[in-house]
Amino acid sequence: MRVVELKNITKRFGNIVANDAIDLDINRGEIHCLLGENGAGKTTLMKIFFGLYSCDTGSIFLNGKDVEVHNPGEAIKLGIGMIHQHFMLVDRLTVAENIIAGQEPKKGIFINFARAKKDVEELSRRYGLKVNAERRIEYTSVGEQQRVEILKNLYRQADILILDEPTAVLTPQEVKDLFTVLRKLKKDGKTIIFITHKLKETMAISDRITVLRDGKKVGTVNTSATSPNELARMMVGREVVLRVYKKAGHPGQTIFQTQNLCATNKRSHLHLKAINIAIKRGEIVGIAGVEGNGQLELEEALMGLREIDRGKIIVNDRDITNYSTAKRRALGMAHIPSSRLKRGLIKSFDLEKNIILGSQWSSHFADKGILAQNRIKKYSREVIDNFDIRCSDSKEIISSLSGGNQQKVIIGRELSGDPQVIIAAQPTRGLDVGAIEYIHNLLLKMRDEGKAILLISAELDELKSLSDRIMVLYEGEMIAEGDTNRFTEEELGLLMAGHREGVLTDVGA
């Protein structure tokens, strides 16, 4: 039984065709994965279905009836719910307030807060989505925020739930929990559309899969009749090597070092406790850990973006502890920040300006304080070509690029200047297999060229396949350290969750 039929959906943004005559059928009660590279048009298609965008051509059938969805309000009334790639939650309101807003239970003219709390708790129990109804969103973890988003939609009695890359921000355990909830929802008769890049997850959770590429539909397959390799081929349009090939490393002398580095995040009361990291030339050291355990603080402290309490940072035998960020960069430190749009790019600037960002004073790009437009353009073109950034023009505004291409802009900027030390934080988060393959190969190439790389990541696959050594960061403390092949994925998962016992014994490093 078809519950949703999207027919011939086309959507243009300027001269970009984000959706090109896409047909999509969804069966009642299935988990349907929407798979595709960055910028393939997945989010756009779902936003059209949810009434956030209007399509240029095409029609939407719901239970066989031709419907028009002009805004999210109408979508909600039709039983469609969407959990967005970027959460739509108000930090300063409580969990319950976020859930009931728009459909508040009333007592007279007032909101019935007691009812709201009760309703939320009831829903939360029923689906095993643990939340604290009275806590403010700003004090909840990312995992809890996602549960709030799901509850928000269930509260509106959504029958069809769209989840846009729900796992990008979750820990392995949280992903497991989410899948349990999704299966429960499916059993309850809900239909789920699940957008992702991750093939493993797709294979684990879905009944059917539709693959998009460059705004076009490539095809729909039954999960039981396909394989990750086939899916990757469909997504990217060529063979993709899902496991990167890593040569044996030839580490040189230690070039980057921290000694007893301590820092404090006053807002979250997180302390980095005496961090000692040493990276040799030609080596990738992976920092494993669930986000919020000091990754951000570490990244910022190393780049001079956060004051440190104690300790030293040494690059090439030089104590750079008190150096400014600019000075560190001039010394050959490159930084791929975990927060792409906050720290890495200026959304409203074009590619050219973002590519020279930080070097705008250098004589390459400026004459006596005036930007040299031609040289900037030429250099940007080179970076765009070298790093395969897909854009219409070097003057394109960053915010109109897909996530993968935005990341490539950062990587292009950071790695073009022949850095010695690379701090790469969550470098492939939210990216598709093609882009991940590219970035992984690039990092390995950099390693083989003798750069020292610190890879901060929450992806076990990534850590295992790139790092020469792995350290595990938990609640601001390095709780384990060793050569990569000394850890199994299972052990790493446990360590990341803070279980030191039983695992530590065979780490011994």
Add this chain to the structure above:
Amino acid sequence: MNDIIYVIFGINTLAAAIRITTPIALAAMGGAFSERSGIINIGLEGMILCGAFAAVLGSFYTGSPWLGVFLSLLLGGFIGALFACFTIKFKADHVVTGVGLNILALGATTYLMQVLWGCKGSSPNVKGLSEVSIPIIKDIPVIGKLLGTHSPLVYIMFLLVFAGWLLLFKTPLGLRIRITGEHPEAADTLGINIKGIQYFSVILSGCLAGLGGAYLSLGQLNWFSMNMSAGRGYMALAANIFGHWNPLGCLAASFLFSYTDALQMRLQSLNIGIAHELIQMLPYILTIIVLAGAVVRSRPPAALGEHYETNK
């Protein structure tokens, strides 16, 4: 010395402060509503001025101060609608529009005053609102002197502040206003009518500031004079920030400013041997100190001043 202590804590000073507070608190609450929905409202000053003018106009032509008050609500709301139209529909910069509105209000009221009444500085006297006494309260010792006898608009202000607080924090509409100013995109995905909410909030803001103006011209005095608002709109804006965009906080902050103002006036009349100029600085110094402390800690609505458009 006793004189000074008497002035500082004296009932007369406090009662004066309550009177000075009224227009500021009303406008500050207006600012809170507007800004909670995401629209920066620098135009409060002009809205107060228009309200003051409309009140006198209404009283002048009808002979009824209450119709004047009604007209001030109406004109304040209209100015609010105009402001909303520019900032929401045409996406003009909030601050620039607000400043423009203030200049327009000053020019228009001054001009109309000359056309209508042929005078430059101030309007002819009209019938103002007479003070009322609250039966039981006025007989309670200290409180009676403080709150027993005031212009009816003072009492209305207290009621409105409380009602505004209820509206903002206890009703569905208030929740929606707060969401709109914090995260319009989220509001949109919840099916909340963002523009409707913003129009409502800004028009309400205009009504409240207009009512504040009516108190200036018909509650405290019974005429209109050029630039009668004299910066109260800006003080209201500061009180709104200091009061954390909360009607009750707005009232408290407005009262603090007004109290130092009242104090300053009374200390001047005492001749205590300190230069007048220094005493006159008192409220401003306090305002700066308080705001410097408060601004660090207060957090405006996250999407304040932004233009949101459903991406179609």
